Amino acid sequence: GAGVSQSPSNKVTEKGKDVELRCDPISGHTALYWYRQSLGQGLEFLIYFQGNSAPDKSGLPSDRFSAERTGGSVSTLTIQRTQQEDSAVYLCASSLGALGQETQYFGPGTRLLVL
Amino acid sequence: AQSVTQLGSHVSVSEGALVLLRCNYSSSVPPYLFWYVQYPNQGLQLLLKYTSAATLVKGINGFEAEFKKSETSFHLTKPSAHMSDAAEYFCAVSDNTGNQFYFGTGTSLTVIP
Numbered sequence: 001g002a003g004v005s006q007s008p009s010n011k012v013t014e015k016g017k018d019v020e021l022r023c024d025p026i027s028g029h030t031a032l033y034w035y036r037q038s039l040g041q042g043l044e045f046l047i048y049f050q051g052n053s054a055p056d057k058s059g060l061p062s063d064r065f066s067a068e069r070t071g072g073s074v075s076t077l078t079i080q081r082t083q084q085e086d087s088a089v090y091l092c093a094s095s096l097g098a099l100g101q102e103t104q105y106f107g108p109g110t111r112l113l114v115l
Numbered sequence: 116a117q118s119v120t121q122l123g124s125h126v127s128v129s130e131g132a133l134v135l136l137r138c139n140y141s142s143s144v145p146p147y148l149f150w151y152v153q154y155p156n157q158g159l160q161l162l163l164k165y166t167s168a169a170t171l172v173k174g175i176n177g178f179e180a181e182f183k184k185s186e187t188s189f190h191l192t193k194p195s196a197h198m199s200d201a202a203e204y205f206c207a208v209s210d211n212t213g214n215q216f217y218f219g220t221g222t223s224l225t226v227i228p
Contacts, residue, residue, distance in 0.1 A: 035218075044218075100210050100216075105161075106159040
């Protein structure tokens with residue numbers, strides 16, 4: 001079956017613009033995660049969705065970042081008034097359930113460059 | 116609170132030599148531990164995971180890792196490196212809530228022919 005897909009694969013934007021990043025999880029996966037991978041850094045947890053529950057937003061770096069998940073499936077990560085330090089690869093992952101032992105399946109990422 | 120420390124951001128080994136990538140964790144509860152691999156221009160994929168069953172875990176491509184509670188470690192090993200093993204390796208820890216995963220900063224493995 002299809003894996004996790006993300007779009008766009010690359011995004012170049014100007015400082016101050018808003019961007020939207022999309023994630024399509026694997027069908028049937030109830031948990032969805034967003035991470036940020038900056039050069040030379042590990043994966044930084046951003047936000048987590050489990051089914052229709054309120055998301056865990058504790059990892060969002062600022063109020064310019066927000067995310068939603070419609071119908072328990074597709075998710076959109078929005079960055080408002082982008083800054084150069086937002087440049088990174090944004091990764092989405094999904095898992096079958098919310099238990100900590102579940103394997104996460106990652107998408108290919110969206111590479112964001114803020115000029 | 117949980118965290119993961121990967122010692123050595125870059126590791127180089129000769130083809131055929133032992134691969135050892137180090138991971139130490141900090142967790143206030145029994146952890147679940149993972150190794151993920153990111154090959155060049157590819158997404159992350161699971162290499163292996165520890166979920167409180169056997170302490171020696173075998174993964175794909177000949178890799179294995181041993182959970183050592185006394186040392187709070189989960190080092191990744193492979194007896195003989197292959198050129199195709201060149202990649203970025205990430206250790207991760209989670210608890211039983213699944214709310215958050217904590218990833219290490221990664222170790223870049225280079226295999227020298």
